[in-house]
Amino acid sequence: MSTTPELIHSxxxxxxxxxxxxxxxxxxxxxxxxxxxxxAGKRPIQRHQLVYAALGDRMREEIHALSMKTLTPEEYGG
Structure with a gap:
């Protein structure tokens, strides 16, 4: 089964x-x-590590390339 954007989203x-x-x-x-x-209060690498933790082993096994833009709600809203 191939990885889809919807799977990564979930x-x-x-x-x-x-x-x-x-x-x-x-x-x-x-x-x-x-x-x-x-x-909030985290550097970009720390933000990416949180996402990698959420993805777990899937990051190595299923997802070959993932570029991320990570923002706090305040940064996103403006």
């Missing part, structure tokens, strides 16, 4: 509280806009 949503989440991709390369209050 993986992130189940593992990380998000106020906004979009995932796009072609089955191999994906991009995500992730807005979460959990990102």
């Amino acid at each position: 993986y992130i949503e189940n593992g990380l509280q998000c106020t906004h989440l979009t995932v796009e991709g072609d089955g191999r390369h994906f991009s995500a806009l992730i807005v979460s209050p959990a990102f």
Whole structure:
């Protein structure tokens, strides 16, 4: 079974509280806009680590390329 944007969306949503989440991709390369209050006070690498934790082993096994834009609700809203 190939990975879809919808699957990645559900993986992130189940593992990380998000106020906004979009995932796009072609089955191999994906991009995500992730807005979460959990990102407050965290550096970009720490934000990405939270997303990787939500994805777990899927990041190595199913998802080959994922570019992320990680924002707090305040950063997203403006």
